[in-house]
Amino acid sequence: GGRGSAAVVQDDAARGGAADGAAQGSLDLAPPRGTRDFYPPDMRVRNWLFGKWRDEALGHGFEEYDAPVMESEALYIRKAGEEVTQQLYNFDDKQGRRMALRPEMTPSLARMVLAQRSTLPTPVKWFAIPQCWRYERTTRGRRREHYQWNMDVWGVPTVHAEAELLSACTAFCTRVGLGPADVGVRISSRAALSELMRALGVPDALFTRTCVLVDKLDKIGGEEVRVQLLQLGLPDGVCTSLFETMRITTIEALAERLGGESEAVAQLRLLFELAQEYGYADWLQLDLSVVRGLSYYTGVVFEGFDRKGELRAIFGGGRYDRLLESFGAEPMPAVGFGFGDAVIAELLRDKGLLPSFERGASGVDAVVLALDPALAPHAVRAASTLRAAGRRVDLVLEPKKPKWAIKHAERLGAPALVLIGKDEAERGMVSVKLLDKGEQSELPVEQLVDAIPRGADR
Numbered sequence: 001g002g003r004g005s006a007a008v009v010q011d012d013a014a015r016g017g018a019a020d021g022a023a024q025g026s027l028d029l030a031p032p033r034g035t036r037d038f039y040p041p042d043m044r045v046r047n048w049l050f051g052k053w054r055d056e057a058l059g060h061g062f063e064e065y066d067a068p069v070m071e072s073e074a075l076y077i078r079k080a081g082e083e084v085t086q087q088l089y090n091f092d093d094k095q096g097r098r099m100a101l102r103p104e105m106t107p108s109l110a111r112m113v114l115a116q117r118s119t120l121p122t123p124v125k126w127f128a129i130p131q132c133w134r135y136e137r138t139t140r141g142r143r144r145e146h147y148q149w150n151m152d153v154w155g156v157p158t159v160h161a162e163a164e165l166l167s168a169c170t171a172f173c174t175r176v177g178l179g180p181a182d183v184g185v186r187i188s189s190r191a192a193l194s195e196l197m198r199a200l201g202v203p204d205a206l207f208t209r210t211c212v213l214v215d216k217l218d219k220i221g222g223e224e225v226r227v228q229l230l231q232l233g234l235p236d237g238v239c240t241s242l243f244e245t246m247r248i249t250t251i252e253a254l255a256e257r258l259g260g261e262s263e264a265v266a267q268l269r270l271l272f273e274l275a276q277e278y279g280y281a282d283w284l285q286l287d288l289s290v291v292r293g294l295s296y297y298t299g300v301v302f303e304g305f306d307r308k309g310e311l312r313a314i315f316g317g318g319r320y321d322r323l324l325e326s327f328g329a330e331p332m333p334a335v336g337f338g339f340g341d342a343v344i345a346e347l348l349r350d351k352g353l354l355p356s357f358e359r360g361a362s363g364v365d366a367v368v369l370a371l372d373p374a375l376a377p378h379a380v381r382a383a384s385t386l387r388a389a390g391r392r393v394d395l396v397l398e399p400k401k402p403k404w405a406i407k408h409a410e411r412l413g414a415p416a417l418v419l420i421g422k423d424e425a426e427r428g429m430v431s432v433k434l435l436d437k438g439e440q441s442e443l444p445v446e447q448l449v450d451a452i453p454r455g456a457d458r
């Protein structure tokens with residue numbers, strides 16, 4: 001609860017207030033449209049969430065990487081009409097170079113892997129939590145930025161890689177208190193749909209755009225998708241067979257349609273077997289109507305969803321074995337997912353699982369106050385000694401009364417208040433007040449560190 005969660009899911013009402021200032025021609029205090037400020041309580045929620053993501057990624061043996069938020073626009077020019085490339089946050093830099101704020105991390109990752117492919121040991125198992133951008137007509141007041149946990153495996157051609165990524169997603173959800181009754185994962189395979197369409201004689205060249213159109217089913221409905229598939233050049237019979245296949249919900253039925261030799265079926269069988277071993281099989285369901293909206297997926301694709309069906313996808317991913325070819329290079333097998341910060345925060349808040357971080361979250365172990373401005377050097381020495389010993393200290397920087405310092409320490413949730421008094425200081429002593437115990441004791445400065453407990457989280 002509390003303001004923290006509101007900021008992760010920006011509530012425009014609060015922002016509207018700040019934006020009103022602009023009406024009088026003063027500085028607009030709201031963040032740019034579609035973006036969020038993270039005040040300290042919001043930042044504690046964000047650090048908590050990113051910390052859980054990082055724990056899970058490291059727990060799966062992945063290494064962290066990063067790349068510039070700004071890339072050459074060329075990295076994202078794809079002809080398949082995806083939303084993510086049609087809403088590029090792009091611009092000319094001062095040399096007139098076409099640049100863009102990254103709408104996703106995968107192309108940057110592909111660029112980094114390609115740049116070092118001759119020396120990079122495989123498999124590559126990397127993760128990042130990049131801020132990603134889109135420029136959407138703000139008619140819908142939607143956000144223009146979000147943070148998206150990415151995990152990718154390069155160099156592994158079989159679904160053992162997908163199984164590891166699904167393990168990270170489901171284990172993260174479990175770690176934050178969600179279970180298979182809250183979250184499901186739809187598993188699909190573009191390879192299966194590709195085998196079907198090849199069997200029906202559809203040219204490969206139409207496959208990618210077919211998937212991008214099929215991904216719009218939920219938005220524009222089956223009839224409109226059929227119309228656009230026909231316009232793309234798919235015969236009516238193929239559309240019908242495609243829609244029938246997408247209604248299949250068991251691997252057996254898919255095997256009947258694609259034949260016993262289907263590689264796509266074999267990989268799906270193996271994935272569901274591995275899921276049993278990991279213990280997350282009951283999170284999964286086969287759903288061939290899922291194709292995901294990125295043109296470069298080629299194999300298994302998947303998306304996490306809330307079982308109440310109130311929210312957009314929680315996470316999504318898939319295999320993209322041919323992305324390097326689109327960069328004019330030899331292909332390398334790859335699979336990855338993106339996990340946005342907004343939907344998960346909304347789901348956790350709805351389920352009361354988002355920590356509130358209200359009182360005492362500052363993590364300060366002690367407040368240090370000089371009872372007289374002339375004693376500031378003693379207060380500085382006490383604070384520095386405590387900090388050198390790993391304690392988190394808030395040093396009061398101006399003349400304040402003990403009453404104020406006690407209230408300040410309570411607001412910070414600091415368990416201790418160190419008071420530097422004149423005659424104590426002359427005797428090399430300080431006073432320590434343990435607020436939750438209401439005790440106050442006087443002790444030699446040398447014993448100060450041991451008198452201040454270190455925060456539980458460290």
Ligand SMILES: OCc1cccc(Br)n1
Pocket residue numbers: 084103104132133134143144145146340
């Ligand atoms: O998931 C699509 C997307 C990409 C960039 C920024 C935002 Br907000 N959303």
